[in-house]
Amino acid sequence: MASIDEILAAEPPAFGRAVRAIIAGDPRTLRAELAAVPDLVRARSTSPHHATLLHYVSANGVESELQGPVANADEIAALLIAAGAEVNAGCDAYGWSDTLGLVVTSDHPNEAGVAGRLVALLCSAGATIDGPQGDGSPLAAALAFATLDCVEVLIARGARTDNPAFAAAAGRTDWLRAWLDGHATIAMQPAPNLLPLSSDRAVAAEQALVFASMCGQTETVRLLLDAGVEVNAQPPGSHWTATPLHTAAIQGQVVVVKLLVQRGADPTLRDGRHRSTAVEWAGHARGPRRALARAVSILLDEREHRNWE
Template identity: 40%
Template sequence: MPVYPLPHRPNLANIRKQAKTLLAAWQAGDDQAVTRVRQSHPRGERLERVRLADAQVVVAREYGFASWARLVQHLRLTPQAQALHAIDLLFRADSGEPSTVGQVLDHRVDLLWQAHLDGHPAVAVLLTGSPVTVDDVRAAIAREHGFADWAAVPDRDRPVDPHFEAAVDAIVSGEPDALRALLTTHPELVSARSPFGHHATLVHYVTANGVEWSRQWQSPRNAAEVMRILLHHGGDPDAMCDVYGGSTPLGLLVSSAHPANAGVQAALVEELCRGGANPNGLDEDGIPLWTAITFGYPPAVDALARCGARVDNLVFAAAVGDLPLVTGYLRDRGRITAQRIGIRGPVLAADHMIEYALIYSAGLGRRAVVELLLGSDPDLGVIEPRFHSTAAGAARYHRRHDILALLEHRPTGFS
């Protein structure tokens, strides 16, 4: 079956016209149209009557998509996500052949190198700089799969399970029926791990963070349902994988842009916690809430609080927007003590806790808390330890324009 790249800046209306044109040609008995249907439709040899839906399937498969729905899904992505999805499709095109880590990586080097030579625009998401050499492609493929570099790939003979890869595909594409069928037929998949450097489980893949970049092209709108299926089949909500020094699904989720942008981050937090994930982290140190706060995701912060994450210091109280609790800390300054969140986390000095609370509440859009904290005469030049941002910087980065204006035009009585 021939596969062709999508045109530059593809348009769904034009591609619909291609399907209608194919249908009309088939109905007119055009030999080329008949051949295309036979080659590219799953039931091409048996079709006696072609409908528009059949012509759409043919067009989609000729562009490398399994179905018309997958093609439409791709066209509705952002340009960056389309590029990542295009790389994913490139890697999946012949995924049934290689059976070991080494074979898969070698094959993908060949695919990416040829795509670069062909001028495929999507390769820019993995390849930077000019000129690009084969060694650059090898390094990019190694990093893409969680290895430090090409020479650092261990155990190249380790098998790659096509059923695991198919389950990942169903997760990223948001196809719960396909995922459920795979888990029913192959129940061991739910506890299996990727053979690549991150060693993620299927539950980790739902977070769209820390795994292959080409598997991070979207968080589907039904991601919570996908997560629920995995947990129902025995997925471990607190499993660790080998990214960022060791991460749980919850830690990856609350720092992931894709579920946040898709509006599913809070629902996924709640699914994980209902499934047994500890909202306070494996070490009971508050790392999930701290991570959600520092990455500036209010829905994740609120969901963690609803799920029982401890709010036991001024910064956390400000971040969740708990005005009475913040007021209590300000009235009893003796309760404001230095904090270290996690064994590797920075120490938040007691004499700047009000400023840290202001910075994070500004980034999270907690205007009422910001107004309250400004009454304590904070030093607006203080920077927080995670991303080295001031309160104004956090508000600006997260586009909290009303809070930025409040900070930049603080009334004299607040200074």
């Protein structure tokens, strides 16, 4: 495994110094490097991913040694954008990626508690909120990777929510009610391949229940349960989804967990991928959601639910 010094030694010196400042969260050094070489902000790595400096802020898609949580990543990104970084520029990570797509699928900004702020900053600077194809890929990716701060910002900034999974995540109960009723004016757009939405309406409704549970949309969960959606379903989703209860538990959605159990969710069920219970899933919560997930674990460990009413 190469060291950080070895990786950066392969880059032009100014570019390597700028990358080191980014991953260290050092705005003073980065500002000095950008002032000395104004075109540096548009330069690209010589590595196969060909990332610009802004891509490195995501801590994703570049060499793993250069990835890690940076508490002031939004400050670093703002500095780069002010210096002329192109927010919608792509790089060759994962085939093709822009900074927004890399941020919403990265563990490190999420762990540092800065992912939502980064998404807000990128959107304010002109990032394409529905992705380069206009298919909602940033929101789909954020849901697939369960980066909920990113989900919330994308929805608040106007990301499209015109399919059952997106609408459920956004708490659009009116849209979902009309869709469940088969209203002719509801035009359902497909989700990107990253988040395959079933063409079977019953399964799509189960997927909606899962993503509403993930995002803590209590009234949407209630609506879908009242419509007869199976509370213990395990529809296709991502590695962060299973039953609604598993999915809510790992995100620390205490109120939704209570509702699901009251409506028949079985805490003893094991998911099909990891063969784990909802309590065991809660033990793998990330970043700022760990404390809430611990509260969920306490609730689900109780054998008596008298106080849940």
